[in-house]
Amino acid sequence: MMRQQLQVMLALQDEINTLVSDNWREQNHAWYRAIWVESAELLDHYGWKWWKKQQPDLDQVKLELVDIWHFGLSLELQQGSPEQVAGRMQAEFEGRQKGPGDFRENLEAFTLETLASRQFDLAGFTQLMADVELSFEELYRRYVGKNILNRFRQDHGYKDGSYVKNWAGREDNEHLAELAGQLDTGASDYSRQLYTALQSRYRELAVA
Structure with missing residues (x-):
């Protein structure tokens, strides 16, 4: 089921990218930069200011994670077809044995890895999901x-x-x-x- 749902999401992302540009893979868009900017917006919704009272807006946090997922899927699709990429991504999700951690620190680590590698840090993303209790099923439903x-x-x-x-x-x-x-x-x-x-x-x- 997970592999099928990953293939669906990857195929949908390929379709929407192709709608914007037929040869989007060859254009080498800075997907990593979009992830970096979205991560800053995400942190604002979670809260980081120590000089004022803030409560995480978890629904908005999850929406921002879904936006990041769009760009992450685009980076993954640069490596191959939906069918080829889905298997590797499934292994990462199924190998996840992660409990909630410090969301702010994990987001910074995810962003740092994104900027350093210019790739999608899937392991870091799954940790962020665990931090805010965003299940794969909910990710799928929200993304689609x-x-x-x-x-x-x-x-x-x-x-x-x-x-x-x-x-x-x-x-x-x-x-x-x-x-x-x-x-x-x-x-x-x-x-x-x-x-x-x-x-x-x-x-x-x-x-x-």
Whole structure:
């Protein structure tokens, strides 16, 4: 199941990258730099200021980790096809025997490794997941949802401004979360089901 879900996520990332540019692999984008910047935003949501009271916004922290995952998948895909890469990534996840640690220090170590290697520190990322109790299943659900919503927006006029983001008084990401909760994330065609459900509701509520 995990290998199948990794392949799904890698394939979805390949598709969205190709939508932006057909030859994205040859363009050598600075994915590592995007991870570095996202990591700083992530730390702000977790909290680091000792001179004021702060509580970690764990939901936002998880959302930022999912954003980092997008860029990490892109770096992994530079090494091969979704099928080739998924096996190695699965071994890292299944070999993870990590308990929660110091999130701030682990994030700094992850960022340092990212900048030094210009690659995706998958081991460091799995530690960050453990620190905030983000399971692989939740990562999969959140990633697929965000990816499908991004694709859906592009397909329905986001770029030219014709897309309607509020459907019957609620933002599209709220509808996404509701629909995702009604579907089986273990289904092999989960991403297609979610896209179809979004499309049906969009036609019913936003453009009726």
